[in-house]
Structures are given as C-alpha cells and as structure tokens.
Amino acid sequence: MVSRLLVVRNVLKAWALLVGACAVFALIGWALGGYRLLSIFVFCGALLAAALYWYGDRVALGLVRAHELPVGQSPGLHSTVERLAAIAGVAKPRLYLMDDGLPRALATGRGPRGSTVAVSSGLLSAASPAELEAVLAHELAHVRHRDVVVQTSVVVIAATLLELSRVGGWFSRALLFFLGPLASAFVHLMLSPKREFLADATAAGICESPHPMADALVRLDQAAELVSFQGSPATEPLYTINPFMEAGLAALFVTHPAVGERVRRLRELDPDWREKLRAA
16 A cells, blocks of 8 residues: 555656746746746646656666666676566666666666666675665565656766856856755755665565665665766766765765664564574
8 A cells, every 4th residue: 555655656746846847938938028038838747757757767868877788788687687676576687787886776767668777896896796686676665666767867967967066167166056056955855765765675575584685774775885986966866875075065965864773764664674694
C-alpha cells in the first residue's frame, strides 16, 4: 500500500513539473507580449518538459560521466541485474559504468519500463557480491517506485540553474549565491529523504535480508570519507548515499538521511541478527 501511494505521488510530481514549466513560460510570454506570446511560450514549455522526460536520463548520465557497459564486457553483472530486475518486477535497465575509484551507484530514467543503472568501477572492485546485489536492488527499488522520473528531472533542472551562473562572467559568483539556494530549494521541495528509507526496505525484501544493504551503506560511507570526489553537487539525489563533503555549496543539496539512521532501520528489520551471528 505504501509503495502504491509513493508511485502515485511521484506521478503527480512529474505532472506538477510539466504544469509548472508551462506556467512559468506562460507568465514570461504574457509579460513580454500578451496572449499571442503566451500561447507560443506555453507550447515551448510543453516541448521542453517532454524533452526532459524522454532525454533527461541522457543528460544526467552525461553529468556523472558514465558510458554504456556492453554485455560482453561484464556478462556476470548484466545477469545479476536481469535477475534482480525480474524479482523487483521491472524491465531490465541499461547498464552504464562510471570510471572512477569511489564506490557509488545511481538510477535514472522514466520508470519501470525505461531506466538506466550506473555503477562505478570502484563499487565493482570494493563491494562484496552480496553488497553489490543490495546496492543494485536499492537502485531498482527507485525504478519500481518511479523515484527516478522525479529525481532525473529535478537533477537536470538544478544542474542547469547552477550552470547558468557561469554566464555572469565576473558577476558569476554573486549570481551563484542567488541560483544555488534557488536550485537547492527546488530539490528539497520535490524530493523527500523518506524515499531512501523505502528503497532500503525494498532492497532488503529483494535480497531476502536487510544486512547486505546495511553492510553496503557502511562500506560506501567509509569510502566517501577516504576517496576524494568532484562533480556537480546537484547530482547528489541520484546516488545511493551522499558522496560529497557536506560543506559549501554541496551542503545545500543533501537529500539523503544519515547513513547511521538508515543502517539502524535496516538492522531493526531483523532484530535477532546479533544472536544469529553469535550462533554462527
């Protein structure tokens, strides 16, 4: 029941983005030229919203510098994703690779029938098989819940706002002080930290145990403290955990709950795990 409500909410958010884009363009058109420009600008807004829906995932993948991972290059990973996608009840997503040492993963796309999962080479080398499956299951949970359609759109819009500050030349820093908080407010308005708790719980169900996901979160959190990482802070909502240092501009875009709280909730799904561990 909770997952269905989440899906409905995400669909409504996607429609809100479409209507909001058209409304903004309508106001601009009305201010510039009355009804004639209003109709033209609304049409342009609808076209941009449609383009964001269909091609926003490609923009997001470009922001994180990911490239497609052929089946022949990693057949085992493709097989694992296909099996987990079948359990999650979604179509097998396309697989992309990020060539860097920080263990991280993300999902983007339009929903259960059209999505992409990207993993880093650092994740493939550092995570155990069970932890890797848990992270993949977490990202597939975002696909099943249709979090990806909202996350992708929000990230692309926020990143665009940040990039607009560059057109200011010597005025760019002052422009960033305005556009940065604006983009951050938009991100927090559209995305709730609760989506991560629900994705964690769904991943635990897919993997039939909450502990691989909990262990993976601990590993990713430790790696984030040891490995330097640079990128657009607007992409923070896409990742399994926040890979950025919570300082400066990046602190404005933190949408993930604390890793310790996520691990605690996962462990509580199996309260007897300590006794089982001792018995083993």
